[in-house]
Amino acid sequence: MLDCVNVVKRYGGKFAVNGMSVAIEDAHIYGLLGPNGSGKSTWMKMAAGLIVPDEGEMRLDGVKISAETKKHIAYMPTEGYFYSYMKIKDVGRYYQDFFDDFDAQQFEKLIADMDLEMNMKVRNLSSGMMAKLKIAVTLSRKAELYLLDEPLNGIDLLARDEVVNTILTNMSDNASVVISSHLVEELERIIDKAIFMKDGQIVLMGDVEEIRQERGESVTDLYRQIYG
Amino acid sequence: MLKLIKYELIKQRTSKVIIGAILALLEVAFLAGMLLGKEEIMAIAAGMLTFLASVTFVIVGLEEIITYYHDIRDKSGYMLFMTPYNVYEIMGSKILTGFFSIAAAAIIFGIIGFADITMVCAKYGELQTLFDQMKSLFSFALQVNVDGMLIVWSIIQVVFSWVGMVTSAFLAITLCITIFSGMRCKGLISFVIYCVLNIAVSAVVVQILIWADMASVNGMMAVFSIFDILFAGACYVATGYILNKELSL
Numbered sequence: 001m002l003d004c005v006n007v008v009k010r011y012g013g014k015f016a017v018n019g020m021s022v023a024i025e026d027a028h029i030y031g032l033l034g035p036n037g038s039g040k041s042t043w044m045k046m047a048a049g050l051i052v053p054d055e056g057e058m059r060l061d062g063v064k065i066s067a068e069t070k071k072h073i074a075y076m077p078t079e080g081y082f083y084s085y086m087k088i089k090d091v092g093r094y095y096q097d098f099f100d101d102f103d104a105q106q107f108e109k110l111i112a113d114m115d116l117e118m119n120m121k122v123r124n125l126s127s128g129m130m131a132k133l134k135i136a137v138t139l140s141r142k143a144e145l146y147l148l149d150e151p152l153n154g155i156d157l158l159a160r161d162e163v164v165n166t167i168l169t170n171m172s173d174n175a176s177v178v179i180s181s182h183l184v185e186e187l188e189r190i191i192d193k194a195i196f197m198k199d200g201q202i203v204l205m206g207d208v209e210e211i212r213q214e215r216g217e218s219v220t221d222l223y224r225q226i227y228g
Numbered sequence: 229m230l231k232l233i234k235y236e237l238i239k240q241r242t243s244k245v246i247i248g249a250i251l252a253l254l255e256v257a258f259l260a261g262m263l264l265g266k267e268e269i270m271a272i273a274a275g276m277l278t279f280l281a282s283v284t285f286v287i288v289g290l291e292e293i294i295t296y297y298h299d300i301r302d303k304s305g306y307m308l309f310m311t312p313y314n315v316y317e318i319m320g321s322k323i324l325t326g327f328f329s330i331a332a333a334a335i336i337f338g339i340i341g342f343a344d345i346t347m348v349c350a351k352y353g354e355l356q357t358l359f360d361q362m363k364s365l366f367s368f369a370l371q372v373n374v375d376g377m378l379i380v381w382s383i384i385q386v387v388f389s390w391v392g393m394v395t396s397a398f399l400a401i402t403l404c405i406t407i408f409s410g411m412r413c414k415g416l417i418s419f420v421i422y423c424v425l426n427i428a429v430s431a432v433v434v435q436i437l438i439w440a441d442m443a444s445v446n447g448m449m450a451v452f453s454i455f456d457i458l459f460a461g462a463c464y465v466a467t468g469y470i471l472n473k474e475l476s477l
Contacts, residue, residue, distance in 0.1 A: 052474060098311045
């Protein structure tokens with residue numbers, strides 16, 4: 001589905017992504033793991049078309065990352081990004097205007113499920129509320145590929161289960177999801193493939209179950225081993 | 229692209245609402261002064277309306293530029309650049325939004341100005357005589373025939389010049405955020421490039437007009453307008469090209 005071949009992104013003399021090649025297949029949940037500065041967010045933004053790579057190529061179903069692929073990729077950034085003048089209902093309306101795959105009814109349902117209200121102003125939302133709004137609006141799209149950058153950030157322990165469940169039950173059939181997070185223990189129970197990144201490169205990638213069986217350790221333990 | 233224009237207008241509505249409110253207030257004051265025979269109020273309101281007209285061009289232009297700066301630098305820019313449009317469509321929507329805004333402002337102020345002058349001349353016959361004498365003076369001293377066509381061409385030239393200045397500002401900001409991003413004085417360099425581009429274009433057009441020995445003022449306005457639009461077009465293409473290669477939000 002998403003093919004990434006030798007992608008490089010430099011900022012000054014530093015490589016944010018350094019020759020990364022990966023193929024994201026249909027109907028899998030990938031965990032994109034690594035510490036701050038490993039290149040996870042940069043890679044996601046390149047796939048979302050927000051950063052142009054210096055070298056290499058990324059294609060979704062054979063189409064180069066462009067305006068066309070944005071119709072099929074739902075990206076959720078780490079940060080809050082909505083226009084400050086907006087209310088939650090305006091965010092929904094904005095997505096409905098621009099994305100044909102946006103389901104307004106699902107958005108309303110997710111907002112209600114997350115104890116948010118349509119008339120709430122974006123600039124008055126707490127970090128936890130903002131995180132929930134980002135999840136709700138992203139998962140209301142019936143995309144082919146979801147890129148969720150630190151979706152559990154700012155969400156309390158009790159709400160994390162709700163968010164994880166929301167991700168699992170609301171993504172479209174046959175879609176793929178790439179989730180980046182520091183909360184490896186939380187991710188491990190939902191992902192079926194893991195990609196470990198370090199200094200802009202993939203250091204390990206594989207099926208989570210195979211990793212557990214071959215190495216006899218969990219993804220969390222492997223994370224500590226690689227980055228410890 | 230209409231959806232992009234819609235949200236550009238929403239993002240920039242604050243200044244337009246404020247200007248509209250002040251315009252309405254001043255016009256009410258002007259009309260009240262005229263109806264009540266309070267010439268001082270009329271004069272003050274008329275002066276402030278003229279001032280507001282010139283300030284509007286600056287404010288609308290600044291808001292266009294500042295909005296683009298935030299879109300390309302802040303996280304809220306994700307909202308724009310995640311939409312399924314290429315950078316040329318996104319930049320095109322911004323330029324068209326600005327053009328429609330400033331053209332609308334020019335038309336509204338033009339209509340109000342024309343209406344107010346007509347009413348004043350109808351009420352004070354001596355003012356009409358004064359305007360006629362001023363027209364004759366322009367015609368004799370400067371060989372300029374102040375008629376409707378001249379006013380229309382002047383407005384067109386101001387609007388196109390404005391589009392050129394805003395589009396070149398987009399290019400300067402783009403250079404600052406992308407190609408010059410690692411440099412120390414990137415803001416200053418970009419500003420210098422902006423000034424040089426605008427001055428150079430004006431200098432080139434003036435030279436062409438001198439060489440062509442054009443006598444018609446309307447013709448000169450038309451030439452300036454054409455070059456302003458070509459300049460804006462070149463800046464638009466350059467900005468899109470750079471964003472296509474260097475966009476990094």
